[in-house]
Amino acid sequence: MIYRARYVVTMAGAPLEGGCVRVRGDRIVQVGALDDMDSRGETLRDIPDAVLLPGLINSHCHLELGMARGLLPRGEAFPMWVSRLRKALEGAGPEQYRQASRLGALECLKHGTTTVVDVGNTGEALKELAELPIRSFPYLEVIGLDPALAAARCADAETRLAAAPSASDRFRPGVTCHAPYSCSPDLLRRVAEAAGLRRGPYTLHVAESAEESAMFREGRGALLEFCRRIYPALEPRSGESPIAFLGRNGLIPRGSLFAHCNHADAADIGILAATETSVVHCPRSRAFFGHGGFPLAAFRAAGVNLCLGTDSLASNEGLSLFDEMAEFKREHPAATGEEILAMATVNAAKALGLPGELGCLRPGAKADLIAVALRHHPEFDLYEEIVAEARDVLMVMVDGEEVVS
Ligand SMILES: [Zn+2]
Incomplete structure (x- = not known):
């Protein structure tokens, strides 16, 4: 299965516009542009006006x-x-x-x-x-x-x-x-x-x-x-x-x-x-x-x-951690959106002894990912928008299984 959204925020590199995440079993096997993927025989699920994020x-x-x-x-x-x-x-x-x-x-x-x-x-x-x-x-x-x-x-x-x-x-x-x-x-x-x-x-x-x-x-x-x-x-x-x-x-x-x-x-x-x-x-x-x-x-x-x-x-x-991130931003306006999102993703994965497995979208990581509704304004910073307020979550996947969709 391949998931495509307006943006993919991997927390393992810069956000990808029009990016895709390919999932097999309980793992992510590829992250990138659809043209670069081996998509033969794969089902493509488009989630427009959404951002894919690590769970x-x-x-x-x-x-x-x-x-x-x-x-x-x-x-x-x-x-x-x-x-x-x-x-x-x-x-x-x-x-x-x-x-x-x-x-x-x-x-x-x-x-x-x-x-x-x-x-x-x-x-x-x-x-x-x-x-x-x-x-x-x-x-x-x-x-x-x-x-x-x-x-x-x-x-x-x-x-x-x-x-x-x-x-x-x-x-x-x-x-x-x-x-x-x-x-x-x-x-x-x-x-x-x-x-x-x-x-x-x-x-x-x-x-x-x-x-x-x-x-x-x-x-x-x-x-x-x-x-x-x-x-x-x-x-x-x-x-x-x-x-x-x-x-x-x-x-x-x-x-x-x-x-x-x-x-x-x-x-x-x-x-x-x-x-x-x-x-x-x-x-x-x-x-x-x-x-x-x-x-x-x-x-x-x-x-x-x-x-x-x-x-x-x-x-x-x-x-909701989206509400928690928004509160953190209000408390600490100088903290960047990327830094705040890291606290709920990559930093936590490191604390749990699972860096590269959880909290990021990269090949080999666990397929724990979410899609949130967000119509990004290109003049704003994407991370800042993500942490700014409560978000509607459109899809939640744990271990490659859609548990909210
Ligand atoms: Zn406590």
């Missing part, structure tokens, strides 16, 4: 929290948000979490996201993601400040993972810790070590809020009090940032994927660069909470690989 990659979400959509007010302190979220989820059973995960995955597909890095506590998302035609890195998240429970928590997660559907190219489950403030150092160490044995990166929420910074740097604040209500014997970890704490204790496996990092300073960014950690920015979730401004210029200068995520529907109104 987008959401590098941080929590699909199972979908039932909290629209229920939590903006701008509250993080501990209060956690309390409200717990209340909103009261009474929810496995079936509700499973349905929320399913609806969330379908919403991602509808908006052109073909790969998700999903984090959940219940494990229900794994059952759905294994069955749905979306590529996923679903993580079982563990939490626990009491060091005496670390071994049991870790073992329990590994048991649940072993009972999950088996891993494949399209479904790569793993275990992760929630955050350095909600897990004991022993639990962080055990999970990070186990992550090294699997195919996806180690992922963690880090340096998200001012409260987290105060807890680590100054040994005080609302988040510390909140954590002490859960585990009264918690020792304050004062004097360093959460990233410095992780780095000093050898708790950042090379090639990790850290969500947020809104409050990373220059020293933190140096640690992330040295460990080749990728950072997932979640622009609309950051704005929802009012967390500190994402230090884009410093990350860029240090060469940190940056990705995009939606976070959950408990702190975002939707799961």
